[in-house]
Amino acid sequence: MARGGVGSAAAVREAVRDSGRVLGSSALEALGRAARAELLGAGPLQDLLEEEDVTDVLVNGPDDVWMDRGRGLERVAVALGTTADVRALAVRLAAIGGQRLDDAQPSVDARLPDGTRLHAVLEPLAPAGAAISLRVLRSRAFSPDELVASGTLPTEWTKLLGTLVERRANILVSGGTGSGKTTLLTALLSLAGPAERIVTVEEARELTPHHPHVMPLVTRRANVEGAGGVTLADLVRDALRMRPDRIVLGECRGAEVREVLMAMNTGHDGGLATLHANAVAVVPARLEALAALAGMTREAVAAQAAGALDVVLHLRRERGRRYLAEIGVVSRDGRGELGVRRAACWDGRGAPEVDPSAWRELTERIGPW
The missing domain is CATH 3.30.450.370 (Beta-Lactamase)
Structure with a gap:
């Protein structure tokens, strides 16, 4: 961490000089590091x-x-x-x-x-x-090959992920806390074409893809009087006016899901977002619960989400291991209800398993890869 590194280091050197003490370079560096930790860091x-x-x-x-x-x-x-x-x-x-x-x-x-x-x-x-x-x-952006090497991704799915990004599929990355959602989302954004303008919307900046044109937008909390706050939903609306090629929401956690779905339904393809969920099958219920905060009915959510989202990539964390466990296809069933069919799954060790029917639907939606 380099918060205030240059200024605090100079202050430490000056204080040591004024005290008349003589310290070697390593001792002086350690003293400066301790001072920064105590004054500007986590002690x-x-x-x-x-x-x-x-x-x-x-x-x-x-x-x-x-x-x-x-x-x-x-x-x-x-x-x-x-x-x-x-x-x-x-x-x-x-x-x-x-x-x-x-x-x-x-x-x-x-x-x-x-x-x-x-x-x-x-x-x-x-x-x-x-x-x-x-x-x-952790600001480093990993490549799909590095995710394969770390056990996060099976080799068989690397080409699929590249195809999803290249063909501008709208992707929802789901998983629990600490499952690697941001890591995978950053890797996917790094695959976007260099001529594309990516606008990210987050509560605090975590997405730092290896890409030449990223415009980050970050929320602002209200002051003690309750004024001046800027929400995720506000920023998604702002992003629509900033000539984006891709709008990316770091995490869907409330009413902003309405703005994201509407953006994806009005010509802004290639959008990505993350969502807390336990499996692809429960993603519809999570979307319905969040959209309800924006006043959307269940039927409206189903219509918007089925038209906006193409694929759900679900990550799992077990015994300290993080891996892409499921790939789901978003659609509406015969009753018009929103559903996510599991097209493939992986246990983090062997070969992935495929549901032929759902996998064929995925292929028809994005084309062969």
């Missing part, structure tokens, strides 16, 4: 956040710290002092993220300057005094 947790494979750092109490390197949670020996020290760290991190955390506002969801996502709660919500959850942003 004792900073070293954990900077480890290459770490995705999450969780604090349940002063001596109860966990992290996830992609293989599941593991406890780490980091002492944070007292309960008051943990509370002070949570309050400081919230302030760095531009949010308030105190007795009147005992929970916060914020984004630190480097992109790390912070969620923290204070007592009485957290009996231990304070609880801190940090989700690390």
